[in-house]
Amino acid sequence: MGKHFLSKNELIYEDLLAFINKNGYGPGDKLPPERQLAEMMGVSRTTLRYAIERAIANQNIVSKHGVGNIVTPTQLCEDAKSFLSFSKGWQADGFKIKNDVLTCKKEKASEKVAPLLQINVNDEVFVLKRVRYLDDDPIIIETAYIPYNLCPGIEKHDFSKSSLYSTLENEYNVYPINQAQTYSLTFLTKPEANLLKTDDKKPAFHVKGITYDSNKRVIEYSTSINRADRYSVYAWLDVEDNQ
Amino acid sequence: MKEPQYLKIHNDIVYKIEHGEYNFGSLMTPERELATSYNVNRLTIRKALKLLEEEGYITRSQGRGTFISEPKIDNAIDVMESTSNFFTDLGIASKTKAIHMQKRKAGYVYGKILNIPEDEDIYMIERLRLGNNTPLILEYTAIPYNLIPGIENYDLSIFSLYDLYTKHSIEKSKCKSTYKIVKFLESESELLNCKVGEYGFLNEEIVYDKNDKPIEYTRSYLNSKKFFFSSFMK
Numbered sequence: 001m002g003k004h005f006l007s008k009n010e011l012i013y014e015d016l017l018a019f020i021n022k023n024g025y026g027p028g029d030k031l032p033p034e035r036q037l038a039e040m041m042g043v044s045r046t047t048l049r050y051a052i053e054r055a056i057a058n059q060n061i062v063s064k065h066g067v068g069n070i071v072t073p074t075q076l077c078e079d080a081k082s083f084l085s086f087s088k089g090w091q092a093d094g095f096k097i098k099n100d101v102l103t104c105k106k107e108k109a110s111e112k113v114a115p116l117l118q119i120n121v122n123d124e125v126f127v128l129k130r131v132r133y134l135d136d137d138p139i140i141i142e143t144a145y146i147p148y149n150l151c152p153g154i155e156k157h158d159f160s161k162s163s164l165y166s167t168l169e170n171e172y173n174v175y176p177i178n179q180a181q182t183y184s185l186t187f188l189t190k191p192e193a194n195l196l197k198t199d200d201k202k203p204a205f206h207v208k209g210i211t212y213d214s215n216k217r218v219i220e221y222s223t224s225i226n227r228a229d230r231y232s233v234y235a236w237l238d239v240e241d242n243q
Numbered sequence: 244m245k246e247p248q249y250l251k252i253h254n255d256i257v258y259k260i261e262h263g264e265y266n267f268g269s270l271m272t273p274e275r276e277l278a279t280s281y282n283v284n285r286l287t288i289r290k291a292l293k294l295l296e297e298e299g300y301i302t303r304s305q306g307r308g309t310f311i312s313e314p315k316i317d318n319a320i321d322v323m324e325s326t327s328n329f330f331t332d333l334g335i336a337s338k339t340k341a342i343h344m345q346k347r348k349a350g351y352v353y354g355k356i357l358n359i360p361e362d363e364d365i366y367m368i369e370r371l372r373l374g375n376n377t378p379l380i381l382e383y384t385a386i387p388y389n390l391i392p393g394i395e396n397y398d399l400s401i402f403s404l405y406d407l408y409t410k411h412s413i414e415k416s417k418c419k420s421t422y423k424i425v426k427f428l429e430s431e432s433e434l435l436n437c438k439v440g441e442y443g444f445l446n447e448e449i450v451y452d453k454n455d456k457p458i459e460y461t462r463s464y465l466n467s468k469k470f471f472f473s474s475f476m477k
Contacts, residue, residue: 007430018351057426058445077421081321083476112258177477184315184471185424185442186298189247203424203442228424228442235474237323237418 012043013051017060020071031061031069059229073230076134080235083178085165086132086142095134099160102141102195103129106148106155113145116210116221124148128159131195138196139231142224150174150219174219181209183233186225196227203228249290252281256291260300260311271301271309299468312468316374321474323418325405326372326380335374341399342434343369346388353385356449356460364388368399371434374469378435381464390458404459413458418450422472431464443467 019041020031031037038048052069055061061069076090087097106124114121125145132140144164146154151172159167168174186206193200204225211220259265272280277288292309295301302312316333330337345367354361366388372380384404388394391407408415425445432439444467450459 014350014352021355022351054428057428059423059425075423079476080472080474081476179476180473181476182317182471182473183320183422184298185444185467187294189250191245191247205424232421232423233320233472233474234419234421235321237321237420239323239415239417 009047009050010054012041012047013054015041015043016048016051016055020060025071027071027074029071030067031071033068037069062229075232076139076230077232077234080181080233083176085163085176086140087163087166090134096136098133098136100131100133100138100195101128101158101160102131103127103143104155104157104159109145109147113221116218117145117147118218119147126151126154128164130159134230137230138227140224140226141192141195142222144220144222146220168219175213176211176219177214179209179211181207183207185228188225188227192225196225198227198229205231205233247290248283249287249294252277252283252287252291253294255281256295257300265311267311267313269311271311315471316379316469318465318470318472319474320420320422320472323415325403326382327403327405330372330374336376338373338376339400339403340371340373341368342371343367344395344399346395349385349387353460357385357387357457359387366391366394368404370399377469379466379469381431381434382461383463384459384461386459414453415450415458416453416455418448420446420448422446424467425464427464435464435466437466437468444470444472 025031032040034045034048034052038045041048052061056063059072059075062072063069078089084092091097106126108122109117109119109125111121113125114123117125119125126148127143127145129141129143131138132142151168151174154167154172157167165176168176184206186204188196188198188200188202188204190200193202204227207224207226209220209222210218211222213219265271271292274285274288274292278285281288292301296303299312299315301309303309316335318329327337327339346364347367349357349359349361349363349365351361353365354363357365359365364387365385368384370382370384371378372382386404390413391411394407397407423445424442427435427437427439427441427443429439431437431443432441435443437443444465446463446465448459448461448463449457452458
């Protein structure tokens with residue numbers, strides 16, 4: 001007894017969530033110092049400690065050095081069923097978008113990338129690697145590979161400002177319409193952590209996607225590293241979908 | 244950004260595993276041999292192997308060596324399916340262990356989620372899902388008690404909630420499912436055979452009936468070394 005979901009500790013965690021919600025603390029708000037919080041909730045500091053630990057583990061709150069406990073800033077929760085370009089999708093949600101372009105060039109397809117794009121090794125591919133920001137926070141490092149014959153000259157665009165998909169649509173008549181994605185867990189390397197302005201060895205989603213156009217032609221392979229503390233995925237599922 | 248050497252080696256080994264150049268369950272090439280073939284020092288190889296282990300591609304077994312792990316299970320996050328059906332479809336022998344059940348008051352948090360008054364009864368269920376006898380998913384479920392009165396009389400290791408819904412003519416209509424990466428604490432680590440402080444997936448689901456009334460909330464911890472997710476975005 002004592003360790004499961006219905007243990008006293010977990011009930012205090014539930015009380016903490018209720019406290020946050022009832023008192024109107026929203027994303028980014030600072031909670032009272034732990035001693036004061038324990039008093040307000042009528043529990044001992046030791047008991048509260050577990051609840052805090054659980055809330056941090058479950059990403060309800062973030063502990064910031066020298067600041068205290070903060071309600072987790074708004075997470076970027078991506079719809080796993082609807083295919084929208086990064087810029088279109090997040091701008092629609094009211095986020096400010098920014099990109100740092102790390103690589104924007106044409107190169108020879110490697111033996112790893114070529115089969116994914118259904119082209120031959122050493123065929124030309126356009127490679128675009130960007131750090132993607134939402135509201136000034138770097139969240140995603142994304143690399144896109146596109147068969148170069150679909151988009152000759154595309155490397156001349158400034159992708160810190162332009163959207164890749166809009167450029168494909170407007171200038172090359174290539175229309176991305178759906179994407180098969182996989183998500184797995186990885187950990188940030190030092191250079192990745194530096195780009196994402198966080199600590200290395202932190203967990204991240206490793207997302208890989210194959211993008212198709214309206215002719216079911218593969219037009220893109222993309223791979224990205226998404227900070228786990230700022231990114232999550234959701235889907236609305238209907239029973240009818242399975243029937 | 245210059246890719247660290249160990250990451251290149253890691254990516255190469257992942258590629259080889261995924262393309263059948265290593266057999267699942269077979270012994271991993273020794274560090275010394277890898278160092279020679281990649282022409283790097285053993286420290287670099289060790290870093291690559293450490294990441295492979297954290298991601299679940301290889302498994303270290305004390306005293307026996309390092310092995311290539313079984314392929315991860317593909318969990319389609321864009322389809323609604325019961326855990327047991329999902330395992331069965333993949334040819335995985337599925338077993339459920341009901342660990343703990345309790346009738347209690349909804350309270351503020353669950354009252355809000357299930358859209359019922361705080362003092363209404365809910366039934367909470369803790370279940371461990373095993374696939375081929377390996378613990379894979381830990382599920383905590385809360386349902387309004389009134390939905391299936393007398394639910395405490397069913398053995399939830401044998402009956403699935405799905406069975407009980409059917410029996411009580413409850414029709415699920417839709418569900419919102421969210422996935423994030425979280426740190427595992429003691430309770431879930433112990434049951435899922437993970438180390439405390441390891442990271443894994445947390446899936447939260449709210450299931451609704453035909454009248455858009457929430458009828459079930461489930462929080463599941465998934466061992467991230469055993470799963471990856473997939474979706475088809477349209």
